[in-house]
Amino acid sequence: MRAYFLRRFLLIPPTLLGLTLVVFFITRFAPGGPLEQALMRAQQSSLEHSSSRASGQGTALSEDQIAQLKHYYGFDRPWYVAYVQWLGKVAQGDLGTSFRYNEPVWDLIRERFPISAFFGLTTLVLTYSVCIPLGILKAIRHRTWVDTGSSLLIFAGYAVPGYVLGALLLVFGAARMRWFPMGGFVSGNFADLTAGGKVTDLLHHAVLPLCCYLIGGFAFTTLLMKNQLMDVLAADYMRTAVAKGVSYRRAVIGHALRNAIIPLATDFGQNLTLFLTGSFLIENIFDIDGFGLLGYNSTLDRDYPVVMGVLLLSSLLLLVGNLISDALVALADPRIRFG
C-alpha cells in the first residue's frame, strides 16, 4: 500500500512537467501574444502621435526597442531555454511577474485564492452535511412520497448548470427584487464596518453564488449516497444482521453506512480541488474576483506568467486531490488493495 502511494506521489512531477510543457509551448507559438499586443499598441500610439504632429516617422519602434520588448516578455530565447528558465524560477518559488498587473504572480494568486476557497469550503461542508442524511433518508424511504418528491427537485437541480441558475438569480434576486447585492465578494466600504457588519456583509454577498455552487454537487452527492446505501441494504450481511435481531437503526448505521460511504470518498478529493479553484463561470456572473476568474482573465489577456502559474497550481491541486481520494477510500475500506 505504501509503495502504491509512493509511486502515485512520484508520478505527480512528470505529469506536471508534461502539462506545463505543452501549455508553455502553445504560449510561445500562439498568435496575438503579449509581444504582438505591445507592438500594436506602440504602432497605434505612434500613429496618433504622428497625425497630431503631422511629422512622418517610418516605423513605430526601433530595432533596439523591439529587442528590449522581446527581452521583457522573454521571447528572445528559444522556447525550451525559456521553459527551463521558468522551471528554475518556479523551483525557487518565483512564478514570475504578471504582464498586465505588473505584480508578482504569486501575490495575485495569494490575494484571490482565499476568496475561491471560502466558497469552495462552505459548499463542501454544506453539501456533505445535507446530502448524506438526505441520501440515507431517501434510501430507507425508497418509493415513498419523501423519496419521489425530493427526487424531482434533485433531478431538476442536477440538470441545471450552476452559472445558468446564476444568471436567473442575478436578474431576479439581485437586480429586480434587490434582495441581494449584484455581485462582488464584499461591499466597497467593507473595511469601515464593524465585525458583525462584516460577517453580515460577507454572507449577504455570498448567498446567491453559494446557491449556484451548491446546486450541481448537491444532486449528485445525494443520489450517489442513496444508490450506494440501497445496494448495501440488499446485501446478505444486512439481511443476516436484521434477522438475528439487530435493531434496524443500528444495522443501517453500524453495518450499511460505512460500506455505502466509500464511493463518496472517491469523489471527495476531486470535489475539494474543484471547489478550491473556483468556477470561473460563476465568478464571472457575480463578478467575484477569485482564482477561477483570474485564470480566465489571464487567458483572455494572454498574461502568460499568470496563465502558467494558475495552471501549475490548479493541476497540482487536482493531482493531490486524486491522491487524497485514494487515501480516503483506503481508510474507509481496508479491504481495498491498490496495486
Added chain:
Amino acid sequence: MASLRFRLNPQTQRRLNRFRGIRRGYLSFLVLAALALLSVFGEVLVNSRALVVRYQGRYYFPTYGAFHPGSDFGEGYSYETNYRHLGQRLAKEGSGDWVLMPPVPFNAYENDFRPGVYPPTAPSAAERHYLGTDTTGRDILARLFYGFRIALIFAAFYIGFVYGLGIAVGCAMGFFGGKVDLLGQRLVEIWSNLPFLYIVIIVASLVRPDLTLLVIITGLFSWTGMTYYMRTATYREKARDYVAAAEVLGASTSRIIFRHILPNTLSMLVTFVPFTLAAAISSLTALDFLGFGLPVPTPSWGELLHQGTANLDAPWIVSSVFVSIVLVLSLVTFVGEAIREAFDPKRFTTYE
C-alpha cells in the same frame, strides 16, 4: 446483419421492455423525441415565410420552395416578400386572397423593428412575440427553437466524435495492456488536465469557429472520460473464456475486437449516451455564453443567456432561456436514469 441479431437478442428485448416500464423516463424520451422531430420540421412552425398564400386565385407554398420577391404578390419591392405585411394587406383588400402564417411568424435572424418600439420588448401574444424579443428585436421563441435544433446537430456530431475516439483509445489500452496501457494512461491524464478554455480562446482568436471546428475542439477535450470505462470493460471482456476460445480458433485481433469485445461493451456504452448529450448541450451553451461559440447571428441559448445577464430590465430573456435549459436537460437526465436502470436494474430490499 449484426444489427438484426442485436435486435432479436432476448436480453435487449427485456431491457427495452424494462425501459418502457419506467414511466418517467419513457415519457421523457417520448417528449424529447417529439421535440427533436418538431425541430426537424421547424420551418413549418417557426418561420417568417407563409405556409400557404392564395393570391389572385393561385396557391403558393413558400416554406420550402423558391424565394418569392415582393413583386410576385403585387408589393412594390423586389426583395423577399414580407408575408406578415402581405397578409394584412390582402385581408384589408378583402378580395378573397389570404396568407396562412406559421404559429410563430418570425425566423431567428430577422429584426422586427416597428416604429416607436424599442427592443427588447416584453412577451405579447398580440404581436405574436410569445416570449418577447431580444435586444435587436429578434423573436426569442424563434431563436430558442432554432438554437435547440443547432444544439441537437452539434450534440449528434459531438457524441459520434467523443465515442469514436474514446472507444478506440480505451479499447486499445485495455486490449494491448502493459506498456501501451501505462503510457496511454499518462498521456490521457496530461491531456485531460490541459486547460480546454485556453485552447478554445486561442483557436477562436485565429479563426471564427464554425460547427465542425467547434465539435472537433470540444470533442478533443471530452473523450478522455470515455477511455476509463472502455479500458476497464475491455480488460474484463478480454479475460473471459469466449475471447480465449476465439483466439484458439485462430480469430484475428481485429475480428476479436470488432465481433466479440465491442458488441459486448455496447450496453455499457448506450447508458452513457444521454449524459454525453447533456454534456454537449451544456458545453455549447457555456461557450456561446462566453462568446467563444458559434459565430454571431447563429441562434443560440448561450448567447441569449448572455444578453439576459447584460439586460437586467428584460427579465423575460433570462427566464425563457432558463426554463428551456432546465426542461431539456431534465428530460435528458430522466431518460439517462431510466436507461441506466433498465440496463442494470437495482435489487432493493426494504425492511420493516
